[in-house]
Amino acid sequence: MRALIQRVSEAAVTVDGETVGAVGPGLLVLVCAMQGDGEGEAGRLARKVANLRIFADAAGRMNRSLRDAGGEALVVSQFTLAAETRGNRPGFSAAAAPQDGQRLYAHFAEALRAHGVPVATGRFGAAMRVALVNDGPVTIWLDTAQR
Template sequence: MRALIQRTSGATVSIDGQAVGEIGKGLVVFVCAMRGDGEDQSAWLARKTVNLRIFRDQAGRMNRSLLDVAGAALVVSQFTLAAETKGNRPGFSTAASPEAGEPLYEHFATQIRSHGVAVATGSFGADMAVSLVNDGPVTIWLDTTTQ
């Protein structure tokens, strides 16, 4: 699985102009299941996400995790993280099928919740608009193939 994580002071995901998920301080997590991924990859990615020390401590250093700051997570499915860009038109053949990807997306959100983190989500496969304030800016790329 792949995730693009952005530290935020606030974020909203909307569908057809209607907000369906909103958080304050925390992380926006764009997540993509890849072909061959399973619940083990989803659980690892969730643990890594909630424990990643990318929030400032009292000295201003990135030394605190989402758990340490009692932040929330906005989890948004984004199959385009699987983009293959050899040519000018991206290909997405390495992304999991929607039938395999959606349960892994849901599992990932459930795993984040299991750590005591408040989670808001978008809607798998929907055309969504995400609005966020990237705090820092801090943006981190995670991929379970590098675990």
């Protein structure tokens, strides 16, 4: 699975003008299931997101995790993270099939909750508008295939 995480002061996702998920300080997690991914990858990615030390400690150093900081996560599905960009038109054939992607997206969100992180979500497969205030900015790419 792939994820692009952004440390945020706040973030929200709307569908058809309705806010379906919002968080205060924490992370915006854009996530994509890839072909061949399973629950194991979703669980490892959730553990990494919950424990990645990218929040400031008392000395101002990135030394605290999302859990340590008491932050929230807004999890949004984004199959375009699977983009293959050899030419000028991206291809997305490396992304998991929609039914697998939806299942693993939900599993990732639940696994993150199981680590004690409050989680809000977008709506899988919907045309979403995501608004955020990036804190730092801090933006990190994670891929379970790259251990």
